[in-house]
Each structure stands twice: as structure tokens, then as C-alpha cells.
Amino acid sequence: MSTPTDVRPLVLLAGPVTADQLDQIAAVAPGRRVHLAGDTDELTALVGEAEVLAAPAEQVPPALLRKGSGLRWIHLWAAGADAALSPELVEHPAALTSSKGHGAVPLAEHSMMLMLMLNRDAPRWLRAQSERRWEQFAHGELMGRTVGIIGLGNSGADLARKAKAFHMTVLGMRRGSAKPEGVDELFTRDRLGEMLERCDVVVVTAPRTPETVGMLGEAEFRRMKPGAHFICISRGGVADDDALLTALREGWIAGAGIDAHGVEPLPPDSPFWDLPNVILTPHNGTSRAETRQRGVDVFCANLARHLDGRPLTNEIDRSTGY
Template identity: 60%
Template sequence: MIVVIGKHRPDLAELTDVVFVDGWSGIPDDVVASMEAVIGRVPGDVLARAAKLRWVHSPAAGVDADLSPEMLASDVVLTSSVGNGAIPLAEHAMLLMLMLNRDVPRWMRAQAEHRWDRFTHGELAGLTLGIYGLGNSGLDLARKAEAFHLRVIGVRRRAGEPSPHVEQVDFGTLLEQSDFVVVTAPSTPQTLGRFGAPEFARMKRSAYFICISRGGIADDDALLNALRSGQIAGAGLDAHGVEPLPPQSAFWDLPNVIVTPHNGATSTGTARRGEQIVRENLRRFLSGQELLNVVDKAAGY
């Protein structure tokens, strides 16, 4: 039996042994005991009762919320939809870079006030983009940035793996040379809190920090201090340490910060590619083939 959790329900009309449910509440024990695959998140207590479960697929690209102690200890194969949102996330990073570089909020304020405000602004050509995390989103961003005549440098966990359009450097070099530092890395024990006060102090005072992947990779207090003190020039934040971002958060009102509500990848294309991954993995699961996007539970992605 295959169980699909959540409101989004891929077209699986050709399959007969599929159960669609909105959530785990009220699901009979016999269904839990007989399911072999789940599309959606499986709580630890359910996982412990699912004796036949062999595969769980996360509809999300990041799986930090799926890696319960029970999942980490189990032999259940976990796959993800990593890569489905790479294109819009890279586009969102470029959008934030352009908005910060050209001070687009100033134009928007002038428009709201019907005020003709011409000023000298920046341009991206010739600047250096540093990408922290060279997975699908990071590599797509590198390709786009190169077309804007940016120098692109980056770091990845497995240093030395091929990274088209990117000059791989060490972390210190990325901090010191980048005009934009863009975080595209997943949330793992190794990346959480990676950007703190010492890291922001090594960045150029004219540099911008952008996070489009997961909150918590930057220490929020350290980032706020860096922004308020002028240690860095500004930030574009789509991913936040606490989500939804609380109304009282200082990030909302800082003049050098652009906040978006973690929906840089909320596009029709992301949903379409995610469904394609689900359908292909279902085909492979039913035919006994190797699955796509198998998560390294120890690494966290």
C-alpha cells in the first residue's frame, strides 16, 4: 500500500493500491501496519508502528524536518524532491541581488509618494558573488550570475567535485572577497549557525548577505548586529531562523533588508518538477529500480 499525505495529490490514477489522506490523525492502525511507501512526512511515532514501510518520499527539497530520531535509526529509504526548486530559487537570488545593488526599495518609496527620485546606483558587472553550497540551486545561480558578468566563487562540502561556472575557494576567501554572499546550502548540523559574528566581521562592509535555502544557517542576533552597525551593507532574506517571521522581528523594519516569506521557490514549475520526481520514483519503486534523490541521513541531505 502507498499512502499520500497532504492536500497536494499527484495524479496517480493508474495505481490502485493508493490511499490519500490529509494528515495522520485518525488513520486506522491496519493502514499504518500495511503501508510500504509514503509520499509525505512520517512522524516518529507512526514510523515505529509501520512494520512494512520501506520508502518515504519528502515532497520538499530540504529534509531536516523529516530526519526524526526514528527515521535516522531506521532502514527506511528516504528520498527528497531536491532540485525541483533550483531554477526559481536561483532567479530569486538574482532578484534580491539586483534589488539590493540598485536600492529598489528607494524607487518603490518614491513611487508611493509620487516623487521623481533619480540617483546613481550600482551594477552587478565586475562584482564577486560567493555561493555557500554548490548543489542544484547554487550551480544554477552560478550559471545565471556568469551571464551578468559577475565573478563567481563558491564552497561545497565535497570540495573538488566539478562545479561549472564556479571557482571553488575556501570559506575564508569566500567571506573576504565576495560582494554578495548567497546561502544555498541545506540545513544540517554542520551548516547551522555557520554565519556568526566572526564571519560577518570578515565580510566587506560593502557586501550583502542573502539566504534563500534555510534559516538558522546564519545566527539571527549576529546578523542583526552586523546590519545595524554597518558591518555589512544589507541583506536579502527569504529563509528565516523562525518562520513565519514574527511581526515583532527587527528584520522587517531595517532599511537595508529585503524580507520575502520563504516562497522564492513557490512556482508552478517547482510543483510540476516535484510531481515528476514523485511519479518517476514511484515507477522505480514498483519495478524494483534504484530511487532518485536518496538522502544521506548522516549528512542530512
């Protein structure tokens, strides 16, 4: 911890960091001051002294960056940088990293949960339970179904392996040409419509970037099967909300499981709340202590690299936002 007379370079932290995690970070950098800002005012007051800043994306506004002109490295606790990627951050000379990969496992699990709930119409059982009504009905199964995963980063790749364990055919779309384990066929962006036509489930695990915003609109939803389900667990905005709403209301697709929304928090008057073929969760597919700990582990590994002068991992490509 820092003291008033401590002149060592400052590693400044903000956000949900526990006392044990603070000690973990300090142990990696005995030659640095490590300080957790108690509030926004303290963060603003100290950022001018800091060499390294680790904070949630929403706590790195342009005004803070202007005061932190001496920063050499900025780490975002989340996986994506879209909430922080202002022109000031794009132009800032500091290295920029994130905790990409820390939520891969819980996001893939959340996707499978939504897939199973939609496929078996779990809300119907819950309604019957609330009414103390014994209702048996023929439900679906995932075996033999085809899932298309848009985005094959950490969470998408983990989802592919999990879906394969459920005996599904796995299609995937990504920018690169590497095909992760479990993916049966890889598609490029120009073949997205072809992939959508073959899918019983489409899962968005891609980040929100200028390239992906609005990727799924009316034309794309119309190409999906009427019995298909749509799931989004990464970022809202990849699917156009108006087009998705129309697709769900008019039966272009059978239903949706949405954890990441175009507007968050989802407003009380949003029509998505009332749709009987939609399962909503409040963007907390990764809200686990284990996820936050993995993010701290990512930061600590990079902090050791920073102190040794080695290249950092998990760098954000400022041109793509991920």
C-alpha cells in the first residue's frame, strides 16, 4: 500500500478489488506503489501520478485520460473495450489491455442454459409449477441440432466444445481462419446468411465493434429458420433491436435468450419484457467471483511482463475495439 512519503511508481486500481486481490497484485510488484482508489474523486486526484491504471471501462472517461497523460499502460477489467473506447483512449500512448478470456467458461455455460431452456420450453414448466398444474408435453432435444456461433474467441470456442458434447453440429463465423476444436465448419462474414439458413440456434459471442454493430438485421433474421432460436451473451447492438423485436413478434424465428441487450439496464417499458417467446437475463452471465479473480490473474501476469519489459498479452486492437 502507498504512504504519503512513498515515491515509487504508482499502480493505480479502481473497481471491485478485494483485500486479498490487492495483496496479490502488490506481491507481483514490490518495486511499485499499489493503491486502490476509494472513489472517483480519489481516482482523478491520483491518476496524474500513475504509471499503470487498472479499472472498469466505465471509470476511464476522456477527462480522466487527459489527467493521466503519463500512463504507460491501461488495463480494463472487462473483456471488451467498447464502453471505454473514446477518441482520447484511441489516441492515448499507453498500452491498452483487457481481461479477455476471464468469462469464457461462465458465458459458454450461460449459452447452454439458454439453449436448453428455449429448446425444451422451460418457461412452460415454470408457469405450470407456479399454478400447481401437472402438465406433460413433448419437448425438443439438442442432439442432432445445428448451432451457429458468431464469434469464436474464448467464449465462442468454449461453447463449441460444450455444444459438441451435446451431440450438436457446430458452425462458426470469425474474422480469422483458425478453426477451434469442436467447430465442424467455418464461415466468413460474407457467408453469414448461408450459415444462418442452416442453424437451429444462433449464438452471438462476438464483441461490439464498428464491424459487428447491426450485423444481424431484418435480412439476416428473415434467413433464419422459423423454428430457430437466437441467443446473445456478449454485447448488445450486434443484433438490431427493432429487427429482432419484429422477428420475434411475427414468427420469423421461434424465440430468443438475451443476456446482453442493446440498451442496459433494459428499460421497464421495453417490449422485450412482455414477449412470451423470450428469456431475459440482466447481463450477468459472468457475474461470478471466479470471473473477477481470473481477471485479476490476467492483470497480475501482465504486470509481471510489464515490470520485466516483456510484451503484454490481451492487448486491445484500437482499430477494431477488441
